[in-house]
Amino acid sequence: MIDYLDQLRITIQHHDRGLSEPPAEEWLIVARPAGAVDRDAIRHDLVTAFRQENYAIQDRHDLLHWGASAAVLEFVMQVAQNVAEDGISDALKLGLGYSLAQLSQRIGRGSNVELVTMTEDEAVRATKRYVQRQYRIRFEDLAVTATEIDHQARCSTVTLAAPDSKFYVVTIRKTNTEIEILKITIQH
Incomplete structure (x- = not known):
């Protein structure tokens, strides 16, 4: 499904004691797409990125028509895994990195992602x-x-x-x- 969005939010919740417990930490990725966004492709990218983990994924699309219109698509990815003492696992870090690179391409911002101060x-x-x-x-x-x-x-x-x-x-x-x-x- 193709959506025109003002904002895309992806929340990745890391649960170290199973999905029924509150997350140990959360990662939030917020993007402002440059055009149309393929919701199914983003879902596929997230599932692919975290395929080695136990996970649950849900999405919500909000559309506001009150004065200026706004459209927001939000994914919540809950990942449960055993984690080493030093925190987040290498698999989860790789999943986050993969998601970010794929997301940048999907929203029309290119693949050259650099941090700015x-x-x-x-x-x-x-x-x-x-x-x-x-x-x-x-x-x-x-x-x-x-x-x-x-x-x-x-x-x-x-x-x-x-x-x-x-x-x-x-x-x-x-x-x-x-x-x-x-x-x-x-x-x-």
Whole structure:
């Protein structure tokens, strides 16, 4: 199925204790397509990327016609696996890398994906926006407790405190292809 989208979101949830438990970490890929997007091809790419893992996948297409129109397609990929002590497995990293390269081609942004440096303000704003959306916490209730900009790795890590005493540690990267990648870890 071909869709014209304003935004494409892919959430990859890593479950280290099975799909019935909350995810140990989440990866969020946000893209702004340059034209039509083939939903079935993206689903196929995701399934192919994570074929060695136990997974569940679902998608949702939202279309808003209220003043200016907006269309959003969201995939949620839940991956369950045994993970080494150092965290995310090599298979999952390869799956993420494959998904990103395929996604860049699918949305008409080319295959030359490069990271670009974000300012601290951009990183904080984007981080708060995504935590607000993913976890339904009011933007103004999220307090920044730490920020770290790694210019060499071209990523920013922002730690947010929520009113329920949870901390959201978010590493965000932005690419030259209008794709943002976030890794979200929740600390209790």
